[in-house]
Amino acid sequence: MKSVSIPTLKLELRRSFKQNMIWSFSLGLSLLLIVGIYPLFKDMMQSMFEMMESLDPDHPLIKFMNDFGGVPTSAIGYFATEGAMILQLVGGIYAAILGYGLINKDEREKTNEVLFTLPVPKASILNSKIVAMLINIFIFTLFQFILSTLGFIFIDELVMMDIFWFFGILNFLLFTMIAMIALCLATILKPNQSGLLAVVVPFPFYIITVVSQATNESFLKALKYLSPFTFAEPVGFLKTNYEFNWINMITFLLISLLIYFYVLKYYTRRQII
Secondary structure (H helix, E strand, O other): OOOOOHHHHHHHHHHHHHHHHHHHHHHHHHHHHHHHOHHHHHHHHHHHHHHHHOOOOOOHHHHHHHHOOOOOOOHHHHHHHHHHHHHHHHHHHHHHHHHHHHHHHHHHHOOHHHHOOOOOOHHHHHHHHHHHHHHHHHHHHHHHHHHHHHHHHHOOOOOOHHHHHHHHHHHHHHHHHHHHHHHHHHHHOOOOOOHHHHHHOHHHHHHHHHHHHOOOOHHHHHHHHHOOOOOOOHHHHHHHOOOOOHHHHHHHHHHHHHHHHHHHHHHHHOOOO
């Protein structure tokens, strides 16, 4: 990366502070509540175990549950199937909004006309925006895992916390990749498009991961490499100890890097119309 404009970075952080706090606390408190009610869920699962023991091993319900790691038997497993799904979907939407608005917001509000007249290189302006985006994603992700950990402390289920926090790092990378894909989308579409378009970015990727996980068909299983959700898939990572998908993670890291250079070229050549 080229140099970063500190004044621009501070401006971007101030502009996004309120939005970041609203998203961080809203989702974080929801995850705290989800973890906090685990003891109630645990009692309900006892009757589920009894019912499943009476079913044939080839029963469709048994197969369906096994595709998603089976019935949760721990607080971490419960979080993987209940909390992490909400975390990744909502977090993916927020990251997409951040990435898409990095350029789109200035174009819609006409503030890019002021930015381009400042004695600051366009590359420095873009880098400052990207660094601010990364800081916001980091703060957002940190809030989710701090509040979730408080929930685990409250219910006295502090097992696999090292893996849980490593899962947090993976989610930070996941959200960053989604933000970069949304940023790329903002440069491809015409200026002044609605920021709501960013909301659709994470859903196709998430659906691809869920479908590839729930099927035994080889072609559909191979589709998992098309989604950044695959390497941070919570049921596999937190619940079944599957083999980590390094290829998927490295592929999307490289894609994010290529997107950066593409957007940098686009932004530095952008003219005021």
